[in-house]
Amino acid sequence: MDGELFPRERTVIAPGAVHVPDWLGADRQGELLAACRVWARPPAGLRTVRTPGGGVMTARQVCLGLHWYPYGYARTAVDGDGAPVKPMPDWLAGLGREAVAAAYGTPPDPGAAAYDIALINFYDGDSRMGMHRDAEEKSPAPVVSLSLGDSCLFRFGNTGSRGRPYRDVELRSGDLFVFGGPSRSAYHGVPKVLPGTGPRALGLTGRLNITLRVGGLG
Template sequence: MELFPRERSVVAPGVVHVPDWLDPAEQRALVEACREWARPPAGMRTVRMPGGGEMSVRSFSMGWHWYPYRYVRTVVDGDGAPVKPFPPLLGELGLRAVAEAYGDGAAEIAGAVGYRPDIAVVNHYAHGSHMGLHQDKDERADAPVVSFSLGDSCVFRMGNTETRTRPWTDVELRSGDLLVFGGPMRFAYHGVPRTLPGTADPELGLTGRLNVTLRQSGLEG
């Protein structure tokens, strides 16, 4: 238990970190839901990059299937099954998250008013996994990205919109934390240079880290 509660912060313009946004019961429920969603068909897989390398995280998508660097309706780089539908549970969480992050300032953030996520990308970070700095730019909408952390803590790196180099800001994300980025930082480089193994609450029943990311595609069909 924290001696002093961690406070919400604005990491950069349009980037809001809300610690402990999901309570322990909500975290357990979301972990169990992810376990069900991750089952085949269209389940958890290893992502291979165009150059032949493999990502160290394992991943699955719902609503639209992501693979480098586009969205389709079937798992073309896996079992070929139709992608699972986007869960209403995540749509409701996404709306709550954007309202929590921006409040009365939502009108100043592109796509925050009337936010309608239709993509979920779920990444599992086993011990030693990481995510290099990248941009989420395969969508055709500039609505915010919503991110929920579950399990082990991690170092999240929020970069800039121009390059993978500095300046950047590192934030520790713990289980239950909410991070929303939009507005001027919607297409900023970001990544996870490392996780902190063994930091998850054992009662969560999760080894490693789960990251649930919601996006609005702007796609049709």
């Protein structure tokens, strides 16, 4: 945000959990948004997620590489139109490796496992995401989270429960958040989206969150 009193800086939120503000520049945000709009189209496009207990997630989702459903992965949109999931692009997998290096201050590791799953969640102004863990993957590789559009309140908690202690972080368009190591299984969620806070030039109403993961599922 222009004209801030204090510039936002890279912050270690918890061991292995790092927030890097403004990591994606305007051009890269626009390119990623254009790709998300293509991925959201059917088949295997943007869908509403329903939990086994009958609940409905307010954020809608599309997947790449493997299709996530509560609580597992499949190669087809088993809780959608049943179509094969769209492939994970090499450039997006590379962006995941680049993001981890940026967050941890290390060179990209060419021998690291490739990011092979992307979950893309779309939040409108009333959407929320309850506290949860990303627990369906077998790989311990860090989760990479990229934000586009409206800002949100991101709640990053502990590995033992959905309750305190946790820390609230404002994620804005272009921000990067990576969590791995001792924080890989931490509970996290989005209690609030801040409508109308996204950059006007991006042309997005609402918030997109792109999370990249290594499945380790064979």
